Amino acid sequence: MIRLNPAVEAELEDLQRLSYSYFEHEVNPVNGLVADKTAQNWPASIAATGFALAAYPVGVARGFISRAAAVERTLQTLRFFSTSPHGPEPDATGYQGFYYHFLDMQTGRRAWHCELSTVDTAFLLAGALTAAAYFDAHTDVEQEIRTTAYALYRRVNWHWAQDGGRPSPMVGTRKAGFFSIGGKVMTKRYCFTYWRSARRPTRYLIMTFSHGARRTDGKAIMDTTTFTLDRCSRHQLSHIWIDFRGIQDSYMRDKGSDYFENSRRATHVQQRYAIDNPLKFKGYGANCWGITASDGPGPETIKIDGIERQFFNYVARGVPFGPDDGTLAPWAIVSSLPFAPGIVLPVIEHLIHTLHLKASNRYGFKATFNATYPVSSANPCGWVSPWHYGIDQGPIVLMIENYRSELLWRLTCQSPYIVSGLRRAGFAGGWLQKSP
Numbered sequence: 001m002i003r004l005n006p007a008v009e010a011e012l013e014d015l016q017r018l019s020y021s022y023f024e025h026e027v028n029p030v031n032g033l034v035a036d037k038t039a040q041n042w043p044a045s046i047a048a049t050g051f052a053l054a055a056y057p058v059g060v061a062r063g064f065i066s067r068a069a070a071v072e073r074t075l076q077t078l079r080f081f082s083t084s085p086h087g088p089e090p091d092a093t094g095y096q097g098f099y100y101h102f103l104d105m106q107t108g109r110r111a112w113h114c115e116l117s118t119v120d121t122a123f124l125l126a127g128a129l130t131a132a133a134y135f136d137a138h139t140d141v142e143q144e145i146r147t148t149a150y151a152l153y154r155r156v157n158w159h160w161a162q163d164g165g166r167p168s169p170m171v172g173t174r175k176a177g178f179f180s181i182g183g184k185v186m187t188k189r190y191c192f193t194y195w196r197s198a199r200r201p202t203r204y205l206i207m208t209f210s211h212g213a214r215r216t217d218g219k220a221i222m223d224t225t226t227f228t229l230d231r232c233s234r235h236q237l238s239h240i241w242i243d244f245r246g247i248q249d250s251y252m253r254d255k256g257s258d259y260f261e262n263s264r265r266a267t268h269v270q271q272r273y274a275i276d277n278p279l280k281f282k283g284y285g286a287n288c289w290g291i292t293a294s295d296g297p298g299p300e301t302i303k304i305d306g307i308e309r310q311f312f313n314y315v316a317r318g319v320p321f322g323p324d325d326g327t328l329a330p331w332a333i334v335s336s337l338p339f340a341p342g343i344v345l346p347v348i349e350h351l352i353h354t355l356h357l358k359a360s361n362r363y364g365f366k367a368t369f370n371a372t373y374p375v376s377s378a379n380p381c382g383w384v385s386p387w388h389y390g391i392d393q394g395p396i397v398l399m400i401e402n403y404r405s406e407l408l409w410r411l412t413c414q415s416p417y418i419v420s421g422l423r424r425a426g427f428a429g430g431w432l433q434k435s436p
Contacts, residue, residue: 008345009404011098011259013062015334016400017102018063020366021391023052025362028105032077033301035105035304037270040365041100043111051394052076053127054240054408055133071141073298081124097156099124118161125153126241138271153417164328227237236335239263240389240398242407245432247422258430264339271343273319281326282306282382283371290333291324297373297383302373311373322342330357330365336405355381361428363388364396389432404405414430 026035032051033044056074059065065073071401084093091109093099097120102111123429132149135142223359238244244259252258274289298311311325318324351357357365367389371382419435 011348013406013415015352015358015364016058016062016397017064017332018358018362019170019393019396019400020055020059020062022363022388022390023059023397024065026388026390027052027073027075030076031080031108032073033080033103033105033108035342036102036391037367037387039387042232044105044108045102045120045390046099047101048390048394049077050120050127051125051390052399053124054130055376055394057130057396057411058397060134061405061407062154069147071135072272074135074145075141075148076126076133078145080153081106081128081152082148083243093280094121095162095281096102096120097152098161102103107109115375116161123237124157128152129415130241130408130411133414146430150417157186166210179296191297236263236399240335240395240402241412242418242422243406243412243431247432248429249426263336267336267340268343270336279326281324281372283326283328283380285296288328288355289347290328290330291319292329292332293317294332295327295367295385295387296327302374304372309372309411311370325370327368327370329368329392331367331396334365335395335399336419337399341403344420356380357384361388363393365392367392417424 023034025034026038028044032049032052034048035042036048038043043417053074058066060067060070060112074409081093081099086092086094086097088095090113093103093108093110095116098116100110101117101120103109104111106190128149132146239260239328244263246258246260248258251415267366270289270291271286273291274284275286277284292317293314295314296312296317301310302311303309309325312323312327317324317327328349333344333351336345351365356368367385367387369384371380373383375383398408402409413431413435413436419432422432
């Protein structure tokens with residue numbers, strides 16, 4: 001466990017507690033579903049719900065919630081997914097073990113004709129496996145958590161998502177089509193996770209980290225000789241659950257590195273880009289950065305000081321290849337704590353004490369801010385998103401905890417499915433070598 005300056009410890013504790021409280025209040029206590037964001041009448045997201053399942057053990061460990069209350073909330077959530085309508089009907093909750101990206105907060109049915117999402121299902125399952133590892137008491141309720149979490153994991157038919165070329169009509173589409181992140185069904189330009197058999201090669205698979213992601217120019221974004229960041233989320237979300245320090249697959253063995261080191265260097269790329277600030281946005285600097293897929297002030301094009309600026313709403317921002325419109329995401333900074341605390345802690349302090357981004361916000365940092373976008377107030381942050389998002393709050397809670405105690409990483413080491421999945425994906429060495 002890291003020994004921190006008491007003032008820093010208190011600051012992180014307060015930010016973690018505020019961020020965690022999102023999962024206490026933006027939830028339907030009947031079914032455990034967590035709202036995607038704080039907008040009125042907004043649906044739940046399965047990713048936010050998965051982050052909540054992983055956050056409840058942190059809440060218990062930090063005294064934010066009692067173990068009994070966390071057990072009750074966890075079990076309600078897992079029971080809902082276990083018994084919810086699951087099939088080819090267009091308003092079902094899921095199909096083939098996958099779940100729809102957005103669900104109605106009250107009914108739990110598919111919202112907005114959204115897609116079945118493999119990656120968001122993975123976040124949901126990662127939360128369920130975290131709960132199964134943490135709630136290990138020999139009681140009926142904690143045994144039910146483990147049994148139900150494992151059953152949900154085993155039900156997912158990853159091969160159905162990968163095989164056959166064309167997805168079934170009931171899968172649903174958005175503009176991008178079926179949301180797959182590997183195999184034959186691949187409609188996105190990139191993937192930041194990939195899948196390998198974890199228990200039975202004919203069916204069950206597990207999330208690890210991708211070295212196959214590519215930039216539009218065809219170069220690997222994970223190449224340890226270039227260390228480009230592209231988007232923070234690619235370097236963080238898998239690391240929430242898996243401690244990549246010292247374990248390697250064949251790709252990283254060839255490079256003499258590992259994914260944790262790659263992400264550490266990529267965090268420094270973010271800071272270097274902000275210092276250089278090639279597009280001359282306001283506020284960027286050594287203690288102010290964090291560019292990733294996030295909410296924004298657009299879409300709008302405005303001429304500012306003679307320069308025509310294009311601002312986006314929700315878009316996959318990235319550096320050094322863009323897009324970049326001056327929008328920064330505090331969650332991306334905090335979630336980099338385990339990689340590079342020496343450059344991250346000063347940014348957190350700047351956001352809190354200079355920009356006052358945490359002041360008067362119920363759940364800590366809001367999603368994003370943009371000092372370049374013109375606003376009428378004298379706020380040094382400029383435009384600030386009106387929303388909190390569950391998928392931002394979760395990484396803040398969980399990566400602060402990994403930095404403070406490595407709790408999530410220690411729980412993952414105890415999960416037989418994740419350990420088996422990593423080994424089948426070709427990972428070896430480090431802590432994985434010592435696991436049973």
